[in-house]
């Protein structure tokens with residue numbers, strides 16, 4: 001599979017399902033990124049891989065002048081509707097964080113929550129981050145770690161998903177401090193810490209119902225399988241969470257991520 005085909009597939013996959021239900025499971029991460037970047041009146045803010053606009057809305061509410069970019073047209077459509085309903089003037093665009101149609105040094109703040117890590121060309125994305133942020137401007141990224149709960153979930157899903165091209169970067173590499181320093185250290189003064197976001201849900205079955213209906217990667221993988229394999233995927237998912245993340249109150253999925261904060265040199 002060529003890179004162009006992968007991008008095309010990803011742009012459909014992420015928009016497959018009401019992603020809004022999923023973004024509501026990471027609102028603690030959104031809040032932390034907002035707190036670190038402290039939006040203020042008139043500040044130029046770019047939210048990359050913005051999904052349905054959760055972080056963009058928080059920044060706009062604080063008075064920032066916000067642009068949101070995402071690869072998935074369906075998610076941008078939802079984000080635009082939400083902005084209209086809430087009377088936010090957010091400039092939403094369909095676009096690729098590896099090749100942004102934005103001017104050099106045009107943003108004071110740049111955020112991406114569990115977002116840019118999914119673009120396959122990591123060096124191209126890092127180049128764009130450095131290019132569009134003004135000297136002295138700040139970035140905050142939340143990137144799932146490979147060994148944390150989300151990394152483990154993707155390992156569990158992998159046998160049921162199509163194999164990406166060998167040249168595509170592993171998204172979870174963005175969750176390794178040494179890789180992030182290699183990618184961004186020349187352009188940004190970095191402060192990196194590991195944090196945890198926990199998703200609590202009564203059962204593995206309810207987790208499956210939520211993700212197989214609303215999370216693009218899980219829903220798309222399930223839809224592409226024949227009935228036997230889909231049942232196997234379903235059972236594997238339920239067993240995985242009921243076994244590894246069972247707690248007194250149900251399933252407690254701890255999801256570690258790197259919080260990467262940087263100042264443009």
Ligand SMILES: C[S@@+](CC[C@H](N)C(=O)[O-])C[C@H]1O[C@@H](n2cnc3c(N)ncnc32)[C@H](O)[C@@H]1O
Pocket residue numbers: 010011014015022023026048049050051052054069070071072075095096097098112113114115116118119120
């Ligand atoms: C897990 S979602 C996170 C969405 C949002 N940031 C949030 O916190 O809810 C990952 C997002 O990355 C977007 N994405 C993936 N590859 C991208 C790319 N190359 N350029 C821009 N967005 C991309 C997807 O469309 C999807 O909306």
